[in-house]
Amino acid sequence: MQKTFYQKELLIKATQQRKGANNNKKDIEKIQSWLNLFAMQNPSSGTATGIDGDFGPATEKAVLNFQKANNLAQTGIVDQKVFDILVSPLKKAFTSPISGNNxxxxxxxxxxxxxxxxxxxxxxNSQSNTGPWVRSYMDGHEGTDWFWCMGFVQAIIDQAASVQGKNFKTLMPLTYSCDTVGTTGLQKKILTRFQTARTNPALIKPGDIFLIQKTTNDWFHTGIVAKVQGDIIETFEGNTNSDGSHNGNAVMNRIRNFKQSKIDFFSIESLVV
Incomplete structure (x- = not known):
């Protein structure tokens, strides 16, 4: 794989605990981030707490609650073994086997x-587009200005291509910009414009990349085509929400009507062959 920053997100430098001699702010922020992410999926767990890099009594209690929810020894201390359980969703996403005939x-x-x-x-720190998932998709970058939809797309294509021993950068450069990928598609003549796609949907295939136009050569959101049926595409996309925003907060499986939107399609066929 080319995008391997996620590996850094799976580790802490030292055991972290209240008043610990080896405490450091970055590790504590990682722990607090995952306690909050766990709370989103388990709202009654009592693990939501501030993300400030300070392992105080609130963080200690959140850790104790996490340990209780996972049938772990309730120590309030986070060593690498406990952190492994905290970060298991990220590890599963990037390292679990994937399957497919092509x-x-x-x-x-x-x-x-x-x-x-x-x-x-x-x-x-009042900045959106932050946290371990964003950093993993964006090679360590995060913050309000770092829209991560293309980072998500390239992480997925990279992960799949690496199974076949292929380098996704032969198809397009490593980038976080929809404009860069759209321009690359035009240069390589592998970008189907929305007018053509509307009249010939057979050109759109699962695994291709959709790019939503702002203007003719300016694209502001992207994702992966999962299915094409009638007037709609089913997608996987990051940095979105239920409204289909280009600056949402999650990875979602969405439905879009490509005949009512200016959606161009970047073909991955040359990487497939």
Missing amino acids: LRELILSAAQNHLKNHPFELVI
Whole structure:
């Protein structure tokens, strides 16, 4: 794989605890982030707490509650073994086996695997687009200005392509920009414009990348095509929400009407062959 930053998110440098001699802010923020992500899926767990890099009594109680919810020894201390359980959704998303008879099926398998592990951004220091999932998709970058929909798309394609020993960067450059991928598609003549796609939906295939136009050569949101049926596409997309925002907070499986929106399609066929 080319995008391997997620590996750094799976580790802490030292055991962290209240008044610990080896405490450090980054590790504590990681722990607090995962306690909050756990709370989103388990709202009665009592693990939601502030993300401030300070292992105080609130964080200690949240850790105790997490340990109780997972039938662990209730110590209030986070060593690497406890952290492994905290970060298990991220590890499963990036390392669990994916299956498929071809690259397109592998891409959809990888996207589905990420989806079921609930990637979600956090707000840290008043900055949206932050947290371990965002950093993993964005190679360590995070913050309000770091829209992560393309980071998600490339992480999925990279993961699938690597199973076949392929490098996704032969198809497009490593980027976080929809415009860069759209421009690359135009240069390589593998971008189907929305007018053509509307009249010939057979050109759209699962595993291809959709790009929503702002203007002719300006795209503002992206995702992966899962299915094409009639006037609609089913998608996997990051940095979105139930309204289909390009600056939402989650990975979602969405439905879009491509005949009522200006959606261009970037073909991955040359990587498939």
